[in-house]
Amino acid sequence: MDAILLQILNGLDKGSAYALIALGLTLIFGTLGVVNFAHGALFMIGAFCAVTLQRLLNLSFETVDETQKDFLGNPLKVKTPYVEAWFGPETGAAIIDWSVPLAILVAIPIMLLVGYVMERGLIKHFYKRPHADQILVTFGLAIVLQEIVKYFFGANPIQTPPPEALSGSIDLGVMVGFDPNAIIYPIWRLIYFAFATLIIGGIFAFLQFTTFGMVVRAGMADRETVGLLGINIDRRFTIMFGIAAAVAGLAGVMYGPLNPPNYHMGMDFLVLSFVVVVVGGMGSLPGAVLAGFLLGILESFASTTWATTTIPGINQIIIYLVAIIVLLTRPRGLMGRKGVMED
Amino acid sequence: MSKNDVTRRRVLKTGAVAGAGLAMPTVFTAQSASAFTNEPTGSNVILGFNVPQTGPYAEEGNDELLAQQLAVEHLNGEGDGGCLNTFTSKALKGNGILGKKVEFVTGDTQTKSDAARASAKSMIEKDGAVMINGGSSSGVAVAVQGLCQEAGVIFMAGLTHANDTTGKDKKANGFRHFFNAYMSGAALAPVLAAEMGKERRAYHLTADYNWGWTQEESIVASTEALGWETVNTVKTPLASTDFSSYIAPVLNSGADVLVLNHYGGNMVNSLTNAIQFGLLDKVANGKDFKIVVPLYSELMAAGAGENIKGVLGSMNWNWQLQDEGTKAFVKSFGEKYEKPPSNSAQTCYAQVLLYADAVERAGTFNPCGVVEALEDFEFDGLGNGPTWYRGADHQCFKDVLVVRGNENPTNAYDTLEIVEITPRAQVEYDPEHPMFAGGSLGECNPGS
Incomplete structure (x- = not known):
């Protein structure tokens, strides 16, 4: 039982990342009709917002310590971060320690801007082009973005650890009546799941309970009619693109402490996220979230020893297997709407 | 108005000449009088x-x-x-x-x-x-x-x-x-025995491709020769980025050592995940839980950051x-x-x-x-x-090096410390050893 609960937790955690990325993809597809293959790159850029802030906070000045030697036997140059010099060692170290949560504040405006520039500068020119053209140009953009990141940050993964107070793991099992050490789970993974739930809830609330959201939903249902009412729906859709970019970016910022960011991380999630969108149903926001968590949990269970010994290789194909089964039985996906991508 | 001289015949002629030109280096190599491939003739x-x-x-x-x-x-x-x-x-x-x-x-x-x-x-x-x-x-x-x-x-x-x-x-x-992987096992085994004892239960996570398999085989053989028991060997897809679903079963498997037969990004992520799940803080079978990374590199160590502290592995040189x-x-x-x-x-x-x-x-x-x-x-x-x-x-x-993630690095470069320099004699093996059998050097080929 404890092993099953652990895999459900892992699945929810993986599913959080899938759901957040797929939610953004669906928002863009539902509003602008664009298949955005650069969405994984937005996730990666978000993670590198945290890396950049961490590096900025660690900018240091050097002092020579004659008592220590470097690898060549020369006096050691000791680096002291400016924030520690300005705010004192303890406060400065605490600011650096909390760089990932602080990066959320930095990433929101940056990702909104990135999304705005991407949409206005490139993607809007492909609205009326076939989906194949959109896929090619956004995939090309993704490659350009990841190569830019690699140029500046290198190919190695870069650690962005969580704050000391939120690192490590807690004994969840004891809290729900299991034996001690039965269900030990990392704190930051629980935070990631809670964060994803909050963001997803926030997006749904925004679309459901605000006038802006109502207009966007109306535009998704019938763009022309909303336009005829004198509403500038294009501007709102551009804003939604920015919001979708911010969601992907925030997912990336918070993901960094789970697995160290590298320039390729967006591509690692891209294909999986598209499968999530298709399984959930093209254009369906609840479908994207449901499929994200569902596939995350199934993938976790497929990685267990029991599953891999029973069906060798199941851990590598489970998501695609589920996609095939869903599309054969429900061609529009779990919650797909009639008419979407069917013309 | 400019005159366009491009004709089908001219295009074909030009293409034939260009094709022959491009093929020249190979053609000359194949028919030259050199005794061997790419014999340097200039300065x-x-x-x-x-x-x-x-x-x-x-x-x-x-x-x-x-x-x-x-x-x-x-x-x-x-x-x-x-x-x-x-x-x-x-x-x-x-x-x-x-x-x-x-x-x-x-x-x-x-x-x-x-x-x-x-x-x-x-x-x-x-x-x-x-x-x-x-x-x-x-x-x-x-x-x-x-x-x-x-x-x-x-x-x-x-x-x-x-x-x-x-x-x-x-x-x-x-x-x-x-x-090679055999040498890693041969160098690591005595150090593992000295530091962790001869009654250990190991759980292997192995990258699912040729290198991972040979490393797993080598480490399993050398640790079982010590008296260790292998609890499980689990293959992980090379494309994996998150290993949490592979790490979680380790917690209650009865193992007290996790061996990560991973390299590069796989190793950085699997080690990070193992640390997140508190494996190094755990006591199993009455012993402190340990992690071993049989193949280390400095760049991987830098990527793994603080997670590498205290973790044993082997290196070619440092x-x-x-x-x-x-x-x-x-x-x-x-x-x-x-x-x-x-x-x-x-x-x-x-x-x-x-x-x-x-x-x-x-x-x-x-x-x-x-x-x-x-x-x-x-x-x-x-x-x-x-x-x-x-x-x-x-x-x-x-000689092969056994190294450990430095507990107290003084700079960005001493993330690993040398634990032991294993003498060459200890890592030598017979060329016909079963792990290396099945191939032949064949004859030297001078080419040309």
């Missing part, structure tokens, strides 16, 4: 450095390239000479190779076998490279080694750790300076060694690039010098002469102490 000789310049191992490839460039400088008599001053063979004079100035071309393996073969082929056929060196993957090494054997040039494999490179896939034209060859190389590399070299850099540097030295001693660039000069060659002064290139399988034997 220079071309070496081909085939390293990952893009892809996940680009950092390692970059370090290899820096070291190869440094080796070329030293061969041409530039810089401080580096290991030419400590190498026990005194055939190299700093005047190139056989009096010819050394030049080089580079290729990008992308850590993909097909791309690596294509770039090596291009360097051999178009640029006239007489030797190919570098790489950061066993799959690439085996693929390029096969190509070099067919083409008739020498292959000095870079970072390749799978047993098969000098086991079932060994080739007469190929040599490996790097250590800049902190105190032998004269290491000190000379670290000084040269450090002063030029302002950082210590990685073990992949040292491997490629040593290989370029060894190739050049073999040519000098053989008195020819003919690959068969070079092979003869390298087989059973014993030397010192390039790092790791006395070293032997065994003729039977073209595997290099030297």
